[in-house]
Amino acid sequence: MSLLVICDHDRGALSDASLEALTFGRPLAAAAGLEMAAVVIGEGADAAAAGLGAHGAATVHVASHPLLTDFGPEAWGETVVQLVRSAGATAVLACGTDRGNEVVAQVAARLDQPFVANCRSVDPTGDGSGNWTMTRVQWGGSLLEDVTLTAEVRLVTVAHHAVEGVVAEAPAAGTVAPFAPELDDVLARTVVADRVVLTRGITLSSAPVVVGGGRGVGSAEAFAPLEELAAELGGVVGCSRAVTNNGWRPHSDQVGQTGTRIAPEIYIASGISGAIQHWVGAMAAKNILAINTDQEANMVTRAGHAVIGDLHQVIPAITEEVRRRRG
């Protein structure tokens, strides 16, 4: 019996989210008395499979089929369902990214099993009668819910950024096992038909530095100094929900529960009061510097560092100081 971890990858390079799922899965499998297996799907899966032994996977299932060249939630879900049956998995785990949650939801719907999304901790010894108990995230992390899970196949995702992905202390065999699912052609209906690249390089979710602006910035034009500082630091600009609702920035720049979750080395949050919906998108940042005129603003009291002042003066001064030190 096994715990099957769904690993996402980009043309063979494992995603950080997958490493989080594997890191979360190792002690869970051990406590549940299950062997940890992994599945990688689609083009490039072979390359992604190679490193999974180091992350504790005893078996690595490599699923391939003509329909699996690109992502398709139904085709991926059906593939995992067939693998659960053929490999005898009694639990499935993925990282709670949009894609991870969608694929596990597909698995849940097809198996008619419950699915507990975005867990922070899972206790397989649970209530003592075979049910698992877990703590999951609500409201993007501002509220927690303890639940019991009664299921034949336990389906779980771990909240993104709840753990940091690290390699296993003791590597496992990582034996590669090819898997060829039988997929109905009709599932092509939800396979990616086309991809459009808008930005190459640094994006909001991967940037090492994010310079954020809120209502306090005041206008679309007033974001120019934030852009300048972000460019100087090799980062990108983010914003709060108030900013996108005012039409100052596109929604793709929004940091928050209904926008993007960021995890930079430092988040410079300027003119942002720090409503809970914004905070949950920013809280995975390793360091937060708040710039605000209001010393009592949530963002200031929650940040590790703060500057009390008008961002329109402080941000250009920082840019200037960076340039001065670089000569």
Added chain:
Amino acid sequence: MRILVCVKRVPAPGARINVTADGQTVDAAHLGFTTSPHEECAVEEAVQLTEAHGGEVTVMTLGPAAAEEQLRYAASVGAHHFVLIPIDDVDWDPQRTATALAEAISAVEETDGAFDLILFGNESADAGGFQVGVRVANHLDRPIVNGIKGIEVPADGAGDVVSARREIDGGFEVYNVPMPAVLGVKEGINLPRYPTMKGRLASKKAVVDTNERTVEAGGQVRLRLHRPEEQISETIILGTGPEAASAVVDLLEELGVLA
């Protein structure tokens, strides 16, 4: 075209959420309620699609009697028909919710005809189960894609393929999904309109159909809700005004982001 939007009544995002003493639900005493943000955008998208292509929008919710407020709000921004699946004040689990919705949708379709498109929010703002739309689509044997921030339908509006855009890091994916289809949409697909005075008046006259469902609970059972421990951070004030720039850049150097 015929479009259905499934919405959920949730406490207004941004508010501090307190929990009842028994931990079973949120303390609604001092909370304002709204339509979950992704779903508010789904309603707007449906209204825009019917404005462009003709047709009608039905909005359905599973929730307490007070969720009628969210259906009337949808009426005030242009939706046409309204269905309430009443439950008591404590959320149903995702499996139970999805089964009730699927049954109610089938019942409506039997009398009024099939929906070309069913829209869900990507996830509810409160419970965030990330699965109800997928389960409903599976019940109805229809395709679904989540994370949608752009929808285009052919000019005649029905019986064909809907083109849906999903935002990914640094770009987007395009899906061409045959209708009838289900899509999970995200905030950012549009900026929802505000109700007009005329819309508000119309919403008072809107007829809300009640569609009661008896469904067994699923395998995920709530023990309790609780607030996470506050992350207490001692904020280091680096200074006041532009004079703090030097201390800020010291910090950036220390973190190694200046390299």
